[in-house]
Amino acid sequence: MSPMGNASSARAASSALLFGAAVLDGIPESAVIGLSLLEGGSVGVAVLAAVFISNLPEALSSSNGMRASGSGTGHVLITWSWVVLASAIAAAAGYGLLENASNNTVALIQAFAGGAVLTMLADTMMPQAFQHGGRAVGLLTVLGFSTAYLLTLVE
Numbered sequence: 001m002s003p004m005g006n007a008s009s010a011r012a013a014s015s016a017l018l019f020g021a022a023v024l025d026g027i028p029e030s031a032v033i034g035l036s037l038l039e040g041g042s043v044g045v046a047v048l049a050a051v052f053i054s055n056l057p058e059a060l061s062s063s064n065g066m067r068a069s070g071s072g073t074g075h076v077l078i079t080w081s082w083v084v085l086a087s088a089i090a091a092a093a094g095y096g097l098l099e100n101a102s103n104n105t106v107a108l109i110q111a112f113a114g115g116a117v118l119t120m121l122a123d124t125m126m127p128q129a130f131q132h133g134g135r136a137v138g139l140l141t142v143l144g145f146s147t148a149y150l151l152t153l154v155e
Contacts (some may be wrong), residue, residue, distance in 0.1 A: 019062045021120030022055060028113035029055075030087040034094025035106060049153055050148050054117060058125065 030049050036114065065074050098105065129137040 017120070018064075019066075019083075021116055022058050022123070023064065023086060024080050025082055025113050025116035025120065026055065026087045027090040028109045028116070030090035031094030031098065032113060033098070034091040035101075035109075036097055037095050037104075038099055049151050051108050053144070053148065054073065058120060061125070061128070 033048075033051065050144075063076050063080070066079070067073070071079075094109075098109075126137070126141075129141075
């Protein structure tokens with residue numbers, strides 16, 4: 001296989017991993033959004049900002065990888081539409097099915113979402129970030145986590 005073929009298949013595998021991570025962490029994140037509606041009647045700014053900020057680079061990188069490996073724009077949009085639909089269903093389920101859930105059940109859902117995010121970061125995002133961004137990536141990661149924490153204080 002040519003070096004270009006290897007790079008293309010590596011991008012395709014990387015974008016598939018990012019997509020899988022988006023689904024694995026998007027569903028429990030959405031369930032948490034549904035749970036937050038139960039707790040306070042509205043979704044907190046911190047929760048929405050954290051979900052958006054954490055998923056945007058993941059989605060952009062995965063979409064870029066899909067396009068680079070030959071997927072058309074329509075395919076990329078349809079693929080992400082399925083993720084949005086699955087997330088919306090998970091948010092509705094979080095709201096409708098988890099009203100009387102125990103603290104342990106809620107903690108398990110949150111831990112699964114956090115674990116999926118960490119897996120995606122460790123396997124895909126951080127190696128690519130260090131490759132393209134250098135040493136500043138570590139500092140920017142800490143700043144990102146700090147910003148997410150500060151957003152929780154706003155509520």
